[in-house]
Every structure is written in C-alpha cells, then in structure tokens.
Amino acid sequence: MATNSSLKNQLANKQNTVAKQVDPKALGLKSLLNTPTMKKKFEEVLDKKAPQFMASLLNLYNGDPNLREAEPMSIISSAMVAASLDLPVDKNLGYAWIVPFYDSKKGHKVAQFQLGYKGYIQLALRTxxxxxxxxxxxxxxxxxxxxxxxxxxxxxxxxxxxxxxxxxxxxxxxxxxxxxxxxxxxxxxxxxxxxxxxxxxxxxxxxxxxxxxxxxxxxxxxxxxxxxxxxxSIEMQKAFSEDEETREVKDITDEAQELETIDGEAVELTEDEEPKEGEKPSAFEQESFDIE
Known part of the structure; x- marks a missing residue:
C-alpha cells in the first residue's frame, strides 16, 4: 500500500526527471553530440569510426564561424548523411561539405549536405x-x-x-x-x-x-x-538524391526512446552535461546553426 512518504518520493523523482529535460534547440552542437541518443545513432552507422567522425565534425564546427551560426540539428542531420555514405566531412579533403546558408523562410541559418567531386569518384570506385x-x-x-x-x-x-x-x-x-x-x-x-x-x-x-x-x-x-x-549503385543513387537537397530539420532518433528525443522534444542530459544551478550556458552552447 502506498504511503504518503512513498508518494512524495515518486513525485520528487518525477520532478527531477523532468528537470533533466531540455529543449534541444537550447543546446549547442557539442552538448547534442554528447547525448546518449546521438552517440548511439552515429555508432549504428559508423560503428568504431563514430568517435573519430564526431570529433572531426566538432573540429569543422569550431573552425568555421559561418557554420557556428547554423541551427545545430541541421548540422547533425547533414553530418548523418555523410556518415551514411561513409565520407569524411573535413572540407579540406573535398569529399563532402556541410555548408551553412540563410533560410529566409525560417529566418535563420541552416546547414546543408553537399557532395564533392572526390565523393562522387569515391562512390563510383566502390561499385x-x-x-x-x-x-x-x-x-x-x-x-x-x-x-x-x-x-x-x-x-x-x-x-x-x-x-x-x-x-x-x-x-x-x-x-x-x-x-x-x-x-x-x-x-x-x-x-x-x-x-x-x-x-x-x-x-x-x-x-x-x-x-x-x-x-x-x-x-x-x-x-x-x-x-x-x-x-x-544504390549508394550512389542515394548520394545524388541527397546532394544539395534542402531538408527540413527532422527527428533522427529512435521513436521508442523515452525522454531522449530531438527537434522540439525533450533531451535527457547526462550528469556531466547538466547545467549547474545558476550557471549560464557557455558561449559555445548558446550558438545556433543553419545549413546552406
């Protein structure tokens, strides 16, 4: 039989859980990539190469002021396309690019996946x-x-x-x-x-x-x-359809996930990601991103 004490504990636990939920739009790229859901998504596509790919994505982001102005989820959505094609996003290599552009309909910058000529050659050779x-x-x-x-x-x-x-x-x-x-x-x-x-x-x-x-x-x-x-090949057909296609920012998480959802829904933070009481997010985390 439930007691007043146990009910209070359950309510407190529920409130603590809700407190851990934040709008992904309020998170920066680094915080989004650190969520368990995002890590799992990239690992499903890239397996052991996921950490290196995600690190290169952050390096790209840190080194490109224009990209740092883009909506974070659009960057991740574009990066996921590159990951699914197993192509690096380092713009110096020229296989694939994540390009920021101003979306007049949305009123802010978003990111867009673009395939480079080396990417087309690479996909052709794989056939x-x-x-x-x-x-x-x-x-x-x-x-x-x-x-x-x-x-x-x-x-x-x-x-x-x-x-x-x-x-x-x-x-x-x-x-x-x-x-x-x-x-x-x-x-x-x-x-x-x-x-x-x-x-x-x-x-x-x-x-x-x-x-x-x-x-x-x-x-x-x-x-x-x-x-x-x-x-x-099927892979090349996918690349053609994805290249330069303007995509809406969409949910790329597992719908079965509880708490950990994106694009307008709540995202559960791990302990080291939880903002401390009274602490403002860093300048990095406040940035928003858009694709071009």
Whole structure:
C-alpha cells in the first residue's frame, strides 16, 4: 500500500526527471553530440569510426564561424548523411561539405549536405564497375580540338600557355570497356551555376563556389556525366538524391526512446552535461546553426 512518504518520493523523482529535460534547440552542437541518443545513432552507422567522425565534425564546427551560426540539428542531420555514405566531412579533403546558408523562410541559418567531386569518384570506385574515372580543369592552350557530337577530344596537357581555366573535362572507363568523355566550357559552367544559384544576386559567388570554384565546377561535370552515362549503385543513387537537397530539420532518433528525443522534444542530459544551478550556458552552447 502506498504511503504518503512513498508518494512524495515518486513525485520528487518525477520532478527531477523532468528537470533533466531540455529543449534541444537550447543546446549547442557539442552538448547534442554528447547525448546518449546521438552517440548511439552515429555508432549504428559508423560503428568504431563514430568517435573519430564526431570529433572531426566538432573540429569543422569550431573552425568555421559561418557554420557556428547554423541551427545545430541541421548540422547533425547533414553530418548523418555523410556518415551514411561513409565520407569524411573535413572540407579540406573535398569529399563532402556541410555548408551553412540563410533560410529566409525560417529566418535563420541552416546547414546543408553537399557532395564533392572526390565523393562522387569515391562512390563510383566502390561499385567495382569503373576501371578509371577522373575530372580535371583545362587550361588555356591545352585544348586542341573538341567534337561535341562524337565526344572526341584532343588535349595537350603540356601545352598550357597560362593559368587561365577555359573549361573542365571528365572521363570514365568501365570494366566492360565502355568509356565516356565530356567537356564543359567555362561559360557553360557559369550558366549552370547562375541558373541554380539561390541567392538574390544570381551572379554572386557563394559558399564553396566562392572558396573553391574549381572543385564545384569539376563536381558539376562529373555529377552530370555519371547521372547520364554512369553505372549507379544504390549508394550512389542515394548520394545524388541527397546532394544539395534542402531538408527540413527532422527527428533522427529512435521513436521508442523515452525522454531522449530531438527537434522540439525533450533531451535527457547526462550528469556531466547538466547545467549547474545558476550557471549560464557557455558561449559555445548558446550558438545556433543553419545549413546552406
């Protein structure tokens, strides 16, 4: 039979549990990654590589002021896409990027997953169907002849007369002998970039286009080449659909979890994550993040 004392204890325990619940939007990226739910999610995808991946994500976050302005859950959602493709998010490697951008509908910055040209090459090689695959910038003086119909190209890779890039060339050869060559002029790349630019000023360079134009141009060429003529595995099809897709911040936790939920619901903090009474969150934890 329940006594007044036991009922009081149960009520006190329940209140303590509720006190441990906080809105994930009030947490910084570091605190979110430290929750058991998040650790479990990344471990399910990456197994033993999860700690290293999560550490690299924090390094990326710490080193990018623009990314630190993005909504944290959008960063994690984008990172989860990269993790599911087993691609590093270190922007210096060029396999995948987590890019912040201002979402005018939401009124703040969010993060967006983007696949780099090296990521496309890596996923293609994993299929075991490609004997060779590459994409390069073509400099002034290197292009001797290009036939758009037969796709025959004559390049003199030792004949560059300047550092000016005039176009980009992609090539692959399959194990079965099929091969494909494509060539895009710099004007074609620019027309494509302007057409898909989400900024008000369509001609303005933004994000990776601004920091590494050649990488984005080569990505454009190899993405178009593979989507039209390449052999696409299920993994590659997923990468194509995820690349540059603007996603809503969504719940990526196990619905069966009690207390530990995200995106508008409560998140249970571990002891070392609980804010002490009267203690303000650090500047790091107060930051919000958005994707581009």
């Amino acid at each position: 075991g169907q490609y004997k060779a695959i590459n994409v390069i910038p073509v400099y002034e003086g290197e292009l001797k002849k290009w036939n758009r119909l037969t796709e025959e190209i004559d390049l003199d890779l030792e004949g560059a007369t300047s550092d000016k890039v005039i176009g980009y060339c992609g090539y692959f050869k399959l194990i079965n002998g099929f091969e494909k060559t494509v060539y895009w002029t710099k004007d074609q790349i620019e027309a494509h970039r302007i057409k898909h630019n989400k900024m008000k000023d369509k001609t303005a360079l933004n994000n990776v286009w601004k920091s590494d134009y050649d990488a984005m141009a080569m990505k454009t060429v190899i993405r178009n080449m593979l989507s039209k003529w390449g052999i696409l």
